[in-house]
Amino acid sequence: CIWTDWIDVSYPTRDPDGGEDESYENIQKHDPSWECAKPENISCRATDFPDTPIKDLGQILECDVNKGLICKNKDQVVGGVIPMPVCINYEISVCCVPNTPECIPSTISTSTTSSTTVVTLSVSPTTSTHTPSEVLTGTTPYTTTPTVSQTTTATTTGTQKPTPTTI
Known part of the structure; x- marks a missing residue:
């Protein structure tokens, strides 16, 4: 697989029903040319704290190789790296199998x-x-x-x- 550059297509909203959306669906909306034939791995990080592991930020979020990153304000509590219960800004990098015939198997043998x-x-x-x-x-x-x-x-x-x- 090939790792993408860091992707940040949205900025978190502050309203209680908002959050941060770096999902593949949202990335595709912002950049229709972006494609990842088969995501094999994902790396997520906070843009303001790139060297801090996600688990140490005190935020509840989903960093899923099949979906991307989704953080909902309603899931947050006061504490962590910021004193308000809202999502911070994140970016993701995805390890993708290119969408080319030589990288996608034509048959699968089990x-x-x-x-x-x-x-x-x-x-x-x-x-x-x-x-x-x-x-x-x-x-x-x-x-x-x-x-x-x-x-x-x-x-x-x-x-x-x-x-x-x-x-």
Whole structure:
């Protein structure tokens, strides 16, 4: 995948029903030429605090590889990096598989591999003499000899054509 530059197409609104919207849908509205055939990873950060991890900002938001970033003012509480219960401004970078024929597979082949490990223990007494403590407790020392065998099977199922996706 190829990482995009940092994307910031909106500024958070301050009304209680507003927030910050860096969703793929909103990015597409602001830049119709933007496309990401298959998002594989996402990175989200605050524009004013680019080196602070999201979890340390005290904001409740969604940074989702399938949607983008959405922050709702109604989910915020007083505290964190700002003294008001509103979203701060964010930007995202997305790792996308390019929308080109050589990057999108024409067929998908699925296969499964399973592995089974069987451990068999052989138990035998180590000695026929007992120490005084063994006589009192009724225990006899034993040795175990493990035998390990492994079976691996592979199954390949049918080939199917993917459904083209345009974002």
